[in-house]
Every structure is written in C-alpha cells, then in structure tokens.
Amino acid sequence: MQTPSRQYPTVLLESYSNGHHSHSFRFDGLQSIIVAQTADEVIPALEAAGQAVEQGLHAAGFVSYEAASALNPDLPATTPGDLPLVWFGIFTERHPHIPDRKEPMGAHCRISTIHTDCDETDYTRAIGYIRAAIAAGETYQVNFTIRQGFTFDGDPFALYRRMCLNQQAPFCAWLDTGTHRILSASPELFFSLKNGHLTMKPMKGTAPRMPLPAADRARCEQLAASPKERAENLMIVDLVRNDLSTIAETGSVAVPGLFETETYPTVHQMTSTVTAKIRNEARLIDIFRALFPCGSVTGAPKRRTMEIIQSLEQTPRGVYCGAIGYLSPGHEAVFSVAIRTAVLDMAGGTGEISVGSGITWDSEPSGEYRECLAKSAFLARECPDFKLIESLRLEDNGFVLLDRHLQRLTASAAWFGFNLDTGQLRDRLDLMDRTLGGSHKIRILLAADGSLTLESEAITGPFQHPPPCPAALPEGKGPAGATPLLVAVARERVTTADPFLYHKTTRRDLFERERRAHPDCYDVVFLNERDELTEGSYNNIVVALHGELLTPSLSCGLLPGVLRCELLDKGTVREAILTLDDLHRADKFWLVNSVRGCRECSVEESNGTRIKSDFSGSSRI
Template identity: 40%
Template sequence: MFAPGTVLLHDNLAPQGQNLLFTAPREVLVAYDSAAARAALRRLSAAAGQGLWAAGYLAYELGFLFEERLAPRLPEYSETPLLWFGLYDAPRRPDRAETDALLAGAGQGLATDIEPRLDFDTYRRAFERVKSLIAAGDTYQVNLTLKADFRLHGDPLGLYRVLAQSQPTAYGAYIHAGDHHVLSRSPELFVSGTDGLLKARPMKGTLKRGRTRAEDEAGRLALARDEKNRAENLMIVDLLRNDLGRIAETGSVRVTDLFSVETYRSLHTMTSGIEARTRPGIGMHALLENLFPCGSITGAPKLRAMEIIHEVEAGPRGLYTGSIGYIAPNGDFAFNVAIRTAIIDSAGRGEIGIGGGIVADSLAADEYQEALLKLRFLADPAPPVTLIETFKWTPEQGFALRDRHLDRLIDSAAYFALPVTREQAHAYLDDRARDWTGPMRVRLTLAETGLDLSAVPLPPSPEKFRFAIAAEKLDSTSLWLAHKTTNRAFYDEPRQRAHDAHGLDEVVFRNERGELTEGSFTNLFLQRDGRLLTPALASGLLPGTLRAELLASGRAEERVLTLADLARAEAIFLGNSVRGLVPAEWVRNQDHD
C-alpha cells in the first residue's frame, strides 16, 4: 500500500499526537561502508540548505565512525545499511483518524516462527563476561542484547498496524525502504531539537503493570522509590548530561525531571528529562558525533561499554538500538531510540533485537527471561481494547445500577487511557434513552473512538439456569478478568459448546487452583445457613455490578469456594444486573473435567 521510500513517523499515544508522512523521495541515501556513510552524512547536512526534509534511520554501528577507538571495529562492508534516509519535500501531517484510516487499508500481517538466536547457555557466557568486567571496575553497566528471527506472513504494514494498536507509543515508525521494511514501536525519545533547544528523555527501569488501577498505582509508587532502578536511571542521566555538555551553551544543561514514571499498555517505565541549548554553529553532524548512539542502550562509561558490547555480543546490532527520525530544513529534528523495532526483508525474513541493562547484582536467568518476555509484543500483540457495560433499563427505574456500572467503566477507562468522563457517559445514556418506551437490554461500549450504544427489548428472565463446570481453567492473574471488555472468547466458546451439546444455559469456571470463579456472563452465589456466598475477587473473576450491590448491602459475602462447597450448597444462584438473581441447577453429568 505504501510505495517504496515512504516513511511514517507515528505518535498514537497522545490524543493529538503528531504524525509525519513522507512519500516520493527526491533522493535516497543508503550506506553500507564507512566512506559511503560519511558521504551520506555530508549530503544530509547539505539537504537542509536546499529546503529538503530528511527521514530515515541510523544503525547502531554508525556510532563507531564517531570514535577513534571504535572505528577499526566497523566492518569494511556491512550486511545491512549503516544508514538509510530519503530526502523529501514537506511531509503530510495526518491526524490520528487519517493515520488510522491509512493503516486500515493494509492487508493482514502476522509474525510467526519467532526464535531467539542464543540459547540460555550461550547468553550466560556473554553475561558472565560482562559481570566479570563490572566486578573488575572496567564498567558500571552494560546493555546486553541478542537477536530473534521470525517469519512474516502477509503484509508488513498490516503487522505494523496490529503492533501499533497493541502498543500505543509516541515514537513509532514504519519505513518501506524498498528491499526491506522497518516496523518500530519505540516508546523512547533519543533526542529532539526545536529552535536550538535539545530535549532527551532516557528510559531506564521497568515494571510490569498491575491488573487494576489500584495495583497500577502501587506499582508506579514502588518503581518510583526503587533504589536500584533510580541508581541505573541516574547513571544514564549523568552520561547524557555529559554528552550534551560537549555541544551545549555553558550552563544550559539541566535536568527537568528525575525518576518520573510513565505508563504504557503493558508496563511502567522510569524516565528522566534533560534539556540543553546548542552552541551556535553546531550542526547535525556534530550532534551525532557527540550524542549517537544513545547512552541508555550502551551502558556507562559509554565508550568502554560499546567496546564490551562489540566483544561479547554475537553479531552487529544493525538498526536495533540505533535511531529513527527526521531532520527539517530549519534544523529542527527528532529521533527515537530504535528499541521494539523489527526489520523485514523482501522474502519475509524478519529480525528483532531484545535485551536489557546488566549491573553488578543482575542474574543471568532473570535477564534472559526478561529479554524473551519482550518478544511478546511481537508474538502475541494484545487486541485493541473495547470496554463493555450491559444495563437493564425500564421506564420506571431507568438504568439499573447505573452508578456501579459507570464506576467500573470509568475505572477501566482510566487504566486503559480511554477518553471518557462520568459526565459524558451520563449525558450519552440519557440522550439515547430519550425515546425508549419499554424495558430494554442496553449494551454500552467504549473504545479509542469514543462511546457507542445498542439496545434491544429486554427478554424475560429465565426461571432457572442449568449449568455445568467448564473444563477450561481461568488464570486468576489475568488482566482480562479485572476489566469487562469485548475480549470474551475465552468465556463465550465453552458456554456455546455446552449449549450446543447439552442444551445448557451457562458454564461455571475454576481457576488454576481449582477454586470456583464465575460464569461466562453471570456471577455465582451459593446459599449456606441462610447466607449468600460468592467467590472472592482474588480467585480471579470480573467484579460484577449485581455482586457489588449484594456485597455492599450485606446480603452476600466473599469466600474462597470449591466444588465441595458447590456440592454442599443449600441453593445455587447465578446472576447479573440485567437478569437479577436466578436459581440455578448444577448438571453434574455434563461437567467437563
């Protein structure tokens, strides 16, 4: 869909993110050796004076050109480009909706057969060498990486679309370089310059997100206070301050914020902000000589860390941990750190880099597993999130349990950074209900595009639900059990099979410990000694609104429940806010153990 030479620089994190689309290059600069790279850098500097924009990428090994000690390590001829840039007239600036529409036109794309190039034993040998050099005082920190190979099935732009939906970031990029494609979902700014003001925002220190907003806040606070992550982050901040100081006006380098925590779809990361003002006469070549590559992906001291990386890593990094960005004719620019970045050749062979920072107390097994986990965004991208709330509406009572439904919706919307306020949701519901005259079953959804609603006449509640125990076990730690979304296949498919095979209305799930959790569209309640018992949230289940109401009123209480409790129950009920509390019959001979 995108022609060769197209570059999309893509921010789908901020609601009004800046996107730049470069097409039809007047000239393409590609370099595979040091002489061609130097010539291309000179051409980049000259292009601005001709009113041309430049957009493309710099490979990590290009940094060897800028250090006398490293230059001999650059191969005579690189297998992949040391740099690739197109020179363009002014880019288009599509907004989010237009960019989404452009990406929607791509075909399907999928990454398969993802295999790391190093097994653990090979990785451990490199890791132990790094640890020995740290212990000897040669270095404080080294960013140790490895590559993974994969196969592309389908359209590379389609794969990029899926990754962009799964991982919104501010510094994404897609490049059709003719014989290869670049797909980057980097969250990290290397450096930008506007009217001589330089900004850098290194990332160092990450933590997996919690399942709920409360867990998230606890995690953010823990990361912000973690001394190990703060020490690593400060080490890189000092490195970048030193790099910027070589090209900045005296006294202009300053840290704008330290140890801030930013939240992305799957993790929290610690970042710090640094600013400086360039000295007069400092051009792009001088900027790169002094700053590239970014210290957050080398280690400290930077030069020694790069020597160690060259010694211990299995091969060149190529584009991975290099940089992707643009240069405007007026001298403004912005470049990312090319992490979470894949490159795919014309035969559909892809590679991607993964890794992390090694310090004195790092453990090889932990670092290797953490690196492999970083492949999940490519191997198993999360689907776009659409929240859902299902209401009962009657002319007499309006929306049943409206506040509890909206509490859950707003809480999940904040977790997933979806655009809505309680006032907007209230007004939207009231407006859509204006013309209803009879009882309705109402389905409210919230996605990045906003609120949507459908409504049908309310069906009568059944006198009884017949259910069996599902064979499938729910993971009590799953994110999708904490938020009601349209990602419901793991609920719906077992119920549909039970209905088709045995005429059942519902299935009830257990978790990995054998504890009862919930039905596919109902919460479970067992009556014992005149009290209603319902599975505890810790067992892994959706916090239903009827359940919350019964708990708050004192009519029900939480317990860890098992099949033995189910067998001893005086009565069984399944319920939700639309159907209410409905008597239920356990059809034991249809269980799927």
Template identity: 40%
Template sequence: MISCRFETLLPCGGEGRSYYFRNPESVLELKDPSKAEDFFKFLEKLAEKYYVAGFISYELGYALEKCFGKTKSSSFPLALFGVYKKARIRDVLFPSSGGNYRIKNLKLNISKDDYLSSVKKIKKHICAGDIYQADYTLKYKFSFEGDARDFYEDLKRKQRAPYAAHLDFGGIKILSLSPELFFSKKGRSISVKPMKGTARRGVDNESDRSQADFLFRDEKNRSENLMITDLLRNDLGRIACAGTVKTEKMFKVEKYDTLFQMTSSVKASIRSGVDFYGIIKNIFPSGSVTGAPKIRSMEILRDIEVEKRNVYTGAVGFLSPGGRADFNVPIRTVLLRGARGEMGVGSGIVYDSRPGEEYAECVLKAKFLTEGHKEFCLIETMLFDGELKNLTAHLSRLRSSAGYFGFCFDERKIRSALSRKTRTLSRERWKIRALLSADGDLSLSSSKAVESAGVLKLAVSSKTVDSSDRFLYHKTSQRALFDAELEKAREKGFFDAVFVNEKGLLTQGAVTNIYAEKRGVIYTPPVSCGLLKGTIRQILLKLGKVREKDMTPADLRKADAVYVSNAVIGFRKAELVSKVKWQNPHNVGNGKYIVTPFI
C-alpha cells in the same frame, strides 16, 4: 516507492500525528565511516529547505570515537536518508491491514548456553570494576513474505508505542514501535528522555497503581535509571552552554499496553558552533542502549555480541526546516531485507542479574512478533424499566476500564447517547448493551429482558481460567470462552456456567457473580481469584450484605443457599447441579477436589 512515515501514538490526547514523506528528491547513504562528518553536515545544509528523513545504524557509534580505532566500511548502511520537498501531516490512522504477510522459522541467533555464557562474561567485567552495566543484545531471525505495510499496521495496533516509524528504502524496510525518544531539537534547545526501569502492568487499576508505585520506589530501578540519566547528562554537557543542562522530570512512570517504564527528562541549550554532526558525534548512540561507562561498555559488547545491531538501538527520525530534529531509539524494531527479517532484543545486565531470567525475558519479547492482535470493545449491560438502573455504577466501571486500557471515554457523550436510546422505549424491562471502542465510538442495542422463573440452575465448566488474565477483571468483547461455555450450558437447560481458576477456586459465572450462604452469612469469591466487579456485587459489598472469601464448588454444594447476580436479573436464588469427589489433600482448602462437570 521509497517513503518514510513517523507517527506519535499517544492514546486519547497528546500529539497523535503522522508525518509522511514520499517520492524523495534524492537518497543519501553513508557506508564509509571516514565520510561521517561531511555526510551529516550535508544533511543539515539540505534541511534548511527540505525534510531529511531516515535512520542511523548503531555501528556508527564506533566510528565516531577515536578510541575504537579505524572502523571498516559497512555492507549495511551506517546511515540512510531520503530528501523530501514536503511532509504530509495528519492524524494517525489505524487502517485494517488485511494480514497479507507470513512469518516463519522464528529463532534466536544464539543458543541458550551461549547466551548464558555471554552474560557470565559481562558479569565478570562488572565484578572487575570495568563497567557498572551493559545492555547485551541478540536477535530473532525469521523468514518473511508478503506486505510489509500490513505487518507494520498490525504491529502498530498491537503496540501503541509513542514513537512508531515505517521506513521503506526498497531493499531495506524498517518497522519500528519504540517507546523511547532519543532526542528532540528545536532551534538551540535539545531534550533527551532516557528510559530505564520496567514493571509489568497489573490486571486492573488497583493493581496497576500498586505496580506503578513499586516501580517508582524500587531502589534497583531508580539506581539504574539514575545511572543512565547521569550518563546522558554528561553527554549533553559536551555540547551544551555552561549551566544549562537541567533534569526536569526524574523517575516518571509511564504506562504502556503491558508494561510500566521509568523515564527521566533532561534539557539543555546547545552552545554556539555545535552543528548536527556535533550533536551526533557527542551523544550517539544513546547511553540507554549501551551501558555505563558508555565507551567501555560498547567496547566489551562489540567483542561479545555475535552480530552487528544495524538499525536496532541506533536512531530513526527526521530533520525539518527551521532547525528542528526528532529522533527515536529503535527498539521493538523489525528490519526486513527481502525475504529475511530480524528483530533485536536485549536487557541491561547488572551485578545481581540472573542469567536464566534475562534469557526468559528475551524469549518473551518474541510475542511482539507472533501474537495475534484482536480489537475488542468494553461492554456494559444495563437494565432499563423506565430508568437505567445503577447508571452511575455502570459508568464508573466503564470509566475505570477505559482508563486501564487507554480507551477514550467521554461521559457526557455516553449519557446523551443512552438518553436518546431509552427515550423511545416503552416502560417495560429492557436490556441495554453498550459497546465502547478504543477511539471512543459508542454502539448501543436493546432487547426485551427475559425473566427466568424459579431457582436458576448452574453447572461447573470443565474449562479453567487463569487469574493472571487481565480480561477477567474487565467486561469486554474478549470473552470467547465464556460465550462458548454459556451456549453449551443453555443447550442443556442450565442458566449459567460456573468457572474455577488455576488453583481450583471459584471465580464467577459466564454472566453472573456467584454467592454461597452459610449460617446466615453470604460469601462471594474475592476479585483476586479472577472475576468481574459486577455492579450488584459491589453494591452488596458496600452495604455489608456479603463478605469475600475463597471458595470451591464443594462450598456451593455444602451451602445453605446459593445465589447469583447481574445487572439484568438482580440477585437471584440458584443451585449447583454437579457432583464433587475428593482425593489426596493438596493446596486448596482441606483437599484437592475433582468436579464432575455437566458441560
């Protein structure tokens, strides 16, 4: 069944709406570029009474400019739209996909050597002054079998991009998770939102703020964003009333799942006589996916790129009765044709681009397709003995992690649920476990807090952790390694399993923070080693009772005393039961150690 679905996936606020069109009255396809003007004028006429939804291929841009010469008819549609009587509008849903699909034989359509050679050609054009920047693209090709809707739902969960779309035209299916708006038109008002400038997310809110600040202040990213914004201002100037092109928000840093992106917003009033075709002719494709100057960049890229982009970097969207039109730039977009699939990737090449790094970035983008997605919850474990201990600290940490991951957080609702849960408990020691899901749903459970007598025994795990793993800095249900190693430790009579990171530095236990006392001073590993800010740990640091310091398991062995803490057991004395041998000095402290682990 032919259908089109467009969804705004803004976390905890924003529109968060799904526009679903199905059973079209007709389907209109453009293959002959000479018919483009008639085609888009007809779409606009239909949109007076109907919804018109579909896509425009990037290659149409060459047909719209006379300087490119005559463009041949295309085997792939230059534009494809369905005409619908009504739209089904509702809140965005995230149904379970069932995973009824398979991706095989994923590979790039050019070799690394060919890619590096192409980038060098582009840089020669930059050095010659032909262009300032070019957005060079290539493709991942793969075999696909199964349900495209399941594939889309999984991608949607993995990439909660603001502009998602699933277009099904039978033999052509498009699954798009785009962060970029192309243009939005309401009546005679039009806005564009170019996106240029990227930085990786940090591992917690503090490093997030640092990364966002870096992106905002970085001259290279700002200059690239300004270049593309000026290009789009110029494009809008071709269709706007004099003096109405206004830049409203420059260099805004937006947060996504794994990246920060820099955007700017430009608005204008469309002058009388400019219709939908006039808009497309003058601003398509978006300058954010071509380069600058736009026409010369497109000319160079057409000679260098080995395949047509098709829908990738074109436009997907719909026109509505009342003069509204909303279109997105389809990046992070999959095109399926039968058993064949493809996804375009690319990057902006400038004078100082490093070809090897650009290639690595393109390879990394394949994870969007292949990485599995596992839903997780945020966790808080608290002690109740007539009152919830350190409740404010627990809620503060939960709020912080919710903000980092984009989870809904309603403190009043959570406090109320905790109050109802604990109201029925006796005045004994209880462990309260709270799980918060992405949509703000809260699950609570309680169990008797079991006392562990005496000195708590610790063992060093043979598994290391990676300090760049953001899940180490947040208490979540994404803790399979910790749970498995804790189970092994408990089976052998230990209270907890202690972990070291990729540098051999102590981090934390599976359920505790770790401390070592030396000459009357108590030390604990710094958070940067890859560990959770435990509530007891944070209280002790605030009171000046402990200090942060890089440590190894050898430091625990040499310590005058060892301690552990968590919200349920408090601050307890412990001992490390393991053997430590030393070998050639290297990197860590005065030497690189080998721990003979008990688990």
C-alpha cells in the same frame, strides 16, 4: 540499494500513544536517498542531510548503532551488518498524519520459525562476564542484547500495523529502503529539537502490568519508588547529561523530570527528562557526535561498556539501538531510540528482531533471558481488535448503579489506553433515559479511538434484589414460579494472568464457546488453573456457606461485576477462595449481575459437573 516500492509510503513516522508524543508525519515527494555504507561515509552523509534541510527539504531515515565510532573516534569500532550505517530519504513534503488503528483490509503477514542466536547457556556465561566486569569496576551497567531471526510470509505493512497496535508506542516508524523494510514501535525518545531547545527522555526501569486497575497503579508506584530502578535510571541520566553538556550553552542542562513513569500495553517504564539549550552553531552532525548512541542502550560508562558489548554480542545490532527520525527546516528534529524494531529482508523472506535488558550486579540470568524472549512476543501476537462493554439496566426512575458502571468503564479505558469522553457518554445516556419507557438493557460499546455505540433492548421481569444476610433466606426454594434450569461447569480453564478476565470486552471467545457447548443450560461457571471457582459467562457468583454470603476473590481471575462490587461495599458479601465442592456444599447460591439482579440457584447432584438454576434469562454484568 534498490529503489523503495510505491505500494506504501517510503517513510512513515507515527504515534500510537495517547499522550506521550502525539506527532505523526507522512513524507512525500522523494527527491533523493542519502546512504552511508562505510564508516568514512557517515559524516558526509549526515552533513548532506543537514544541507538538504537548509534548502527547505525534509530528511527522514535512520542511523545504525555501528555508526557510533565514525561519529566519535573515542568509541570502539564495530563491523556493520547488511543495513547501511546511515540512510535518509530527502523529501519535498511532510504532512500531518492520523495513524490508522486498524490492520489493512485483506492484508496479512505470518511469522514463523523464530530462532535465537544465543541460547540460555551462552547467555548465562555472558552475564557472568558482565558481573565480573562490574566487580572489577569497569562498568556499572551493560545493555546486553540478543537477536531473534524468523521467516515471514505476506504483507510487511500488515505486520507493521500489528506491531503498532500491539505496542501503542509513541515512536512508530515504517521505512522502505528497497531491499529491506524497517518496522519500529519504540517507546523511547532519543532527542527532540525545536527552537534550539533539545529534550531527551532516557528510559531505564521496567515493571510488568497488572490486570486490575488498582493493582496496576500500585505496581506503577512501586516502580517509581524502587531504589534499584532509580539507581539504574540515574546512572543513565548522568551519562546523558554529560553527553549533552558538550553541545549545550553553559548552565542550560537541566533535569525537569526525574523517575517519571509511562504506561504501555504490557509494561510500565521509568523515564527521566533531560533538557538543554544547544549552542547556535550546533548542527545535526554535532548533535549525533555528542549523543549517539543513547546511553540507555549502551550502559555506563559508555566507551568501556560498548567494548564489553562488542566482545559479547555475536552479530551487529544494525538499526536496532540506533536512531530513527526526521529533520525539518527551522531546526526541528525528532529521533527515537530504535528499540522494539524489526528488519525484514525482502529478497530472502527473513527478518530479525533484537531484544535486551540492562544487566547489573543483581541481575539473575534465567529471569533476564526469559524477559528477553518475552519482549519479542508482540511481533507474532495477533492484533487485539476489541471494544470495551458496559451493560446497564434502565428503569423509569433512571439507570441502576450508573456511577459504578461509568467508573468501571473509565478504569478499563485508562488501563487499555482507550479514549473516552464521559461527558458525551452521559449526554447520550440522558437522552435514552428521557426517550425510552419501561425496563431496558443498555449496552455501551467503546472503541479504542473513543467512538461509542449504544444499543437498547427491552427486558421483562423485575430486578431481583439480594437477601440481606443468610439468616434472612427463605428455606428451600427461590422466586415463586421459577423453573429450575441447569448450569454447566466449563471444560476449559481460565488463566488468572489473562488481563482480559478483569475487564468487560468483546473478547469473549472462551465464554461463548462454552455456552455453545451447553445450549440447554442457563449459564456456564468457570474454574481457573488452580481449580478455584471464578464466575459465570454473564454473571458473578454468590454462595451461602457457613452462615456467610461469599463470592470468589478477584485474585481468582474474574470480572469485577458492578452488582458484586455494590454487595461487597455494603458488607452483604465477602470475598473468599471457593471451589466447585464449596458450590455443591453451599446452602444456596446465586448468579448475579446488575441487569437481572440476583437469581437463586439450587445445587442438585448430577455427577459433579452440573448445577441447577431457576432463571432462564441472562445478561453479563
């Protein structure tokens, strides 16, 4: 085992979550490293870590999945991999730490040549074996996992930061063992211990996020109410309760939270909370003997299910599905379940990440396999460095549709997990209202940490109000003196599954690229992958067709503009699936936003790719 490098901390345990768990620590003053390479060294290593803490030091590190049989001889013995079974750094200091929400300046890490140790054919065969075991009554649920290997080039700490920022997880960990770097962004608590009270939060049950806040809330509620997800979660809760009862005071095991949900950037997760008052004599080694590995990463019943896992998985799990955390004086400890965890071999420039899912009788192999591959996508995804935007019109008599703007910003902040102090924002807007005269566009920029930037720009021209209904439309032309300008149709399509389409952010590459490609045009209108009309780059679309005012449906993939929402709520317009042909057939159409209002456009044939508009200024809603 090599000595850890000094470029970055040896152990860093951080929370990037806004609410699930908020403690972050940096450990300094490395005194020694406790390592167990073989099964007979596991218990002495954990006892040594506990003794160091009794002397006022701090222990931070990991326990690999394959250490299980050394802790509990009833569990099947497994062959360890390259990593130690136990690794703890012993430190003199533990400092509270504020996570850095930006990638290291000038530091990059590139992931390439990703390969999987289990193809879909072998995976399907394994699922068939598991279903047969379930039918025979040997197990109820098996957490089956596969490995993905890759090569990397660059700074591992930059990759760690990228993982943290992508996952926004409450239990992020950076560990430098010398030969390896362990990078974890786990959402799951294994156990926390404070003042003799132990808490576990097993996680079982997943639902993908929906891009729109209302649909996303509905999806989360569906997860919480799902009989299938509840049944799977309850199996693990019962297993955890039984494990915990072996070290708990009689009658102290409780389940204060059952079928709770937690939200992360890409998924909603179902968790339950199990608590107990542990017996006074229980030590770290006793806790691990009773609880390790967590039932959520094995299945139930634990022993037989682990035997099935051992027969099916081709390589050791290592730290994956083990535990990462710390133990401090005063019987304080926090350990996560080491999922969403990558291990980098510094000598070979290679890495490994494991992914898996809970397999039950109802599991469909191809869907489970695709889900596994998708779970590791965050590793190579670029850091989503962006801000939320709101653009408002300020008049002498106040802001236009202020409450709607703040409601949208609040909903988007909640969706992305951004901090937002609405009181502070209102105070700053009030100050602008008192000090600025005339018409202005006010642009709000909100960063993930809650920092706000407000910009103002004087604007000319009145706010153009919409017509009340098609029957009230004047025939033939728009506002007096308006000069028609062309609107282009974007060459690139938007994808309805992209969540950024439904929120106003600084991630506008596609919109800006298309506008640059059409410098002579007022705006560019977009189509989705189904050739449905969506929106302009700075505007929503309203068309007069068949005696109605229609606007593209939100399901087509577009920003829920503030003025658009106002028109819908008043019954002035109705949602519909529209095509480019509908735009050409329309009696009239408008590009609308809450800064400029409704700007009438006239359709003029020009090989079906361009449309004329009569207003040259623009500002996205």
